Amino acid sequence: SNEPTPTRSLSNFIVHCHTPFNAEPQLPLLVNSGQVTPANVFFKRNHGPIPDIALDDHKVFIGVQQNPQYYFNTESPAIEWRQVSMYDIMTKWPKATITASLQCAGNRRDGLAAVKEVKGVIWGAGTTSNAVWSGPRLCDVLQDVAGVSLDMLHDMIRDFHVAFEADDHVHEDVCYGSSIPLRKAMDPAGDVILAYEMNGKPLSRDHGFPLRVIVPGFIGARSVKYLQKILIQPQESKSFFQRHDYKILPPWVNHDNVDQSWDTAASLTEMNIQCVICTPTEQQVVASSKPVTIKGYAIAGGGRAVYRVEISIDGGHTWEPVDKMEQKPDKKSGMYWAWALWEKTVPRMNKSTEIIARAYDSSGNVQPEFPIWNYRGVMNNAWSRVHTLPIF
Numbered sequence: 454s455n456e457p458t459p460t461r462s463l464s465n466f467i468v469h470c471h472t473p474f475n476a477e478p479q480l481p482l483l484v485n486s487g488q489v490t491p492a493n494v495f496f497k498r499n500h501g502p503i504p505d506i507a508l509d510d511h512k513v514f515i516g517v518q519q520n521p522q523y524y525f526n527t528e529s530p531a532i533e534w535r536q537v538s539m540y541d542i543m544t545k546w547p548k549a550t551i552t553a554s555l556q557c558a559g560n561r562r563d564g565l566a567a568v569k570e571v572k573g574v575i576w577g578a579g580t581t582s583n584a585v586w587s588g589p590r591l592c593d594v595l596q597d598v599a600g601v602s603l604d605m606l607h608d609m610i611r612d613f614h615v616a617f618e619a620d621d622h623v624h625e626d627v628c629y630g631s632s633i634p635l636r637k638a639m640d641p642a643g644d645v646i647l648a649y650e651m652n653g654k655p656l657s658r659d660h661g662f663p664l665r666v667i668v669p670g671f672i673g674a675r676s677v678k679y680l681q682k683i684l685i686q687p688q689e690s691k692s693f694f695q696r697h698d699y700k701i702l703p704p705w706v707n708h709d710n711v712d713q714s715w716d717t718a719a720s721l722t723e724m725n726i727q728c729v730i731c732t733p734t735e736q737q738v739v740a741s742s743k744p745v746t747i748k749g750y751a752i753a754g755g756g757r758a759v760y761r762v763e764i765s766i767d768g769g770h771t772w773e774p775v776d777k778m779e780q781k782p783d784k785k786s787g788m789y790w791a792w793a794l795w796e797k798t799v800p801r802m803n804k805s806t807e808i809i810a811r812a813y814d815s816s817g818n819v820q821p822e823f824p825i826w827n828y829r830g831v832m833n834n835a836w837s838r839v840h841t842l843p844i845f
């Protein structure tokens with residue numbers, strides 16, 4: 454196949470599937486790679502083969518109502534597709550740079566699979582990574598090309614959605630697609646961008662070359678790669694990935710009744726509060742007589758800050774704050790889109806072998822003690838636990 458294999462440092466990854474390519478970094482490598490995750494460590498999540506797109510030929514089609522008043526008429530058929538070239542994307546609007554973490558909604562699905570059968574790639578805790586993304590703001594592009602402005606949000610259009618379609622071929626649907634609320638797209642502090650750069654370099658094919666959406670604070674599934682179409686519409690995207698995936702199905706839904714159950718759950722938007730121990734790793738041998746340094750990441754959804762990360766080495770009876778935590782808000786919007794990396798050294802493990810971490814966000818949300826099972830295995834944010842093997 455035409456997969457971009459040479460650019461992938463395979464030894465950095467646990468590869469769950471080669472075609473389509475789905476891989477997560479080893480956790481110690483992830484947390485030791487610094488605040489900004491290099492592309493050769495950043496997780497890769499694909500539903501289909503990676504398209505081979507030529508920069509010069511690529512066009513984004515933006516569906517425009519010929520008269521902005523038509524946005525208020527949900528039956529209006531008067532859509533005209535305007536073409537925006539990659540040259541336009543790179544030159545017509547101010548270039549914004551946003552540091553934002555992506556996290557797959559299926560991160561830590563292994564913890565839910567351990568409870569009961571789930572459907573999906575059995576990810577560990579490595580499908581969270583942080584990068585610096587650059588490109589025009591979606592609100593600037595939509596205002597200019599589609600005539601949508603912030604004040605229109607006071608009217609009926611406030612409940613509209615922006616749907617994205619991609620250029621990849623997936624077996625679940627005609628292409629990968631998804632949508633976000635128009636409010637999120639138009640909010641200048643929502644920081645949604647059309648990114649053509651990752652960490653100061655053109656996007657790699659794995660991460661969406663030549664153009665992807667970055668929706669900070671939302672689950673990774675909304676950050677559509679290989680972006681080809683944008684359409685403002687009164688309802689959510691009809692894509693499989695919006696309607697029949699990425700939902701926390703109720704606990705009575707299973708393999709047998711899942712088909713009828715999709716409408717019983719909301720499409721996921723913002724991430725929930727998450728915190729993961731990356732070192733030591735599960736079953737790592739740790740000397741009981743020496744101090745142990747624990748490292749991990751934490752991330753809150755929706756631009757909320759990670760307020761506190763705390764550690765317990767006595768099964769959750771007592772907790773202590775971490776020694777160091779670094780998280781920077783966006784300079785302009787003040788929103789916390791990027792993860793926090795944290796560290797704590799505990800004097801001695803004594804006889805205990807379990808380390809537990811949990812985080813609170815700035816709204817007071819805290820992780821649950823146990824995994825909350827759902828059939829699609831999404832949004833697992835149970836307390837992070839690592840069991841070390843002692844040597845005395």
Ligand code: MTE
Nearest residue numbers: 496497498499500557619629673674677678
């Ligand atoms: N966009 C397209 N076109 N195709 C995809 O399969 N996967 C989504 C999202 N955008 C996907 C996509 C999912 S589920 C996630 S978690 C992120 O991309 C992963 O982004 P990454 O591969 O750059 O880490």
Ligand code: MO
Nearest residue numbers: 557558673674
């Ligand atoms: Mo995902």
